[in-house]
Amino acid sequence: MRLTTPTTGHLVWRLSLKWRAAVDRTVKPLGLTQAQYSLLATLTGLVRRGVRPSQRELADHMGLEPLHVSKLARALEQAGLLTRPPDPDDPRAVRLDLTDRGHEVITEAIKLVRDLHEDLTANIGGPRSAGTRRFRATLQTLLGDQPTRGEAMTTARPVGGRDLNLAAAAARSLLTTLLEREGLDFIDYVVLRTVADQARPADALVSAITATAIASPDTARSVITKLTEAGRLTADAGLVDVTPVTRELVEHLTTDSTRAGDQLFAGIAPEDLDTAKRVLDTITARAAEIRATL
Known part of the structure; x- marks a missing residue:
């Protein structure tokens, strides 16, 4: 039984795998996996805004299962990259924060992954191009994560690995x-x-x-x-x-x-799906090319 032309969902899944493998190779010299990088990078963004999330809050924010985040956090705590102090408002919960070493490692990792992202999106104009913004908007539609009313599309952050992973996970x-x-x-x-x-x-x-x-x-x-x-x-x-x-x-x-x-993609404009498919095809191909050089 031969499979027919891949669906957009299948391409999102494949792209997520390619991206995850590329990030794994990129952050491996720093002692991280892609999953650990995603947790630390997300936590870093929250900490910079003055938020010290609980483990459950971080799991919800990342769209991951709490048990999975717990395992990742424990490993990172053992590596000396984050701390898990008790939540003063809930004795059954813990909050997450970066150690000094954690700040150093994730800062370097973010730079490496940012360069990787520049390479992956080069064929569609780079992270800040109109094509990338449209692709990000399509992913947000799939995730049910639309910009708030009045938010200018031109000010949206570039689409990145987290967007791809969340869409694939959903x-x-x-x-x-x-x-x-x-x-x-x-x-x-x-x-x-x-x-x-x-x-x-x-x-x-x-x-x-x-x-x-x-x-x-x-x-x-x-x-x-x-x-x-x-x-x-x-x-x-x-x-x-x-x-x-x-x-x-x-x-x-x-x-x-x-x-x-089919139900997942129902109601999304055909032109948006066409754009998403072209971008996914391009990034999937580029991920394979970059992986061969790593």
Whole structure:
């Protein structure tokens, strides 16, 4: 079963993966991951405005699950980059603040990621171009995060990785809900869908999954083993394939997620979607080019 022309939602997802991988490589020398960078950069922006958010408030602001933010914050606390003092207004909560070392590291990281962002958006005029502002406005529409009345579009901050990640997270949450009903997670689904598209040897399947920047080779092999042991995949004659029941499940999930995606984009002007698709295609291609040089 060959996939048709990718939808805008699929391109948002792919672009988010490419951006995340590029940021991972950019901030790795500073001892950070993309997820840790996003947390520290967001916290930095709030701290500069005099806000010391609680862990839950930061999670809500970033559009992430509180448990995920908690794990990130604990790791950053252990690395000496932030503190988690008790919230004086709520003994069950903690607030987040940067240490001096945290300020130093994130300041350097922001400079590196800003340069990366300049490169990624060069083909559409750079971060402050009209094309980038239109793209950012489209992402805000998808996220339901519109500028307030009277806010000039020309003064909006340039679109960045956070906008892409939030849009991807919002779209992906629809699929996550469908997957959880079947006892699957996102990587499980990617593996099953890849195999449903074409049976292939295990090594070739691992390479295909790794190429999407979703999982490392070890993680891909572990997921393939898990799904095989669960009876969702077969490994006959050296080829990994889906069972007939699994193929029906993948087709059912694909249909349901496509229907949800159609509802997500309903009512958005076609010209806005066309602009978003062109920008996503450009940035996805540029991310691949830049990744090859890192």
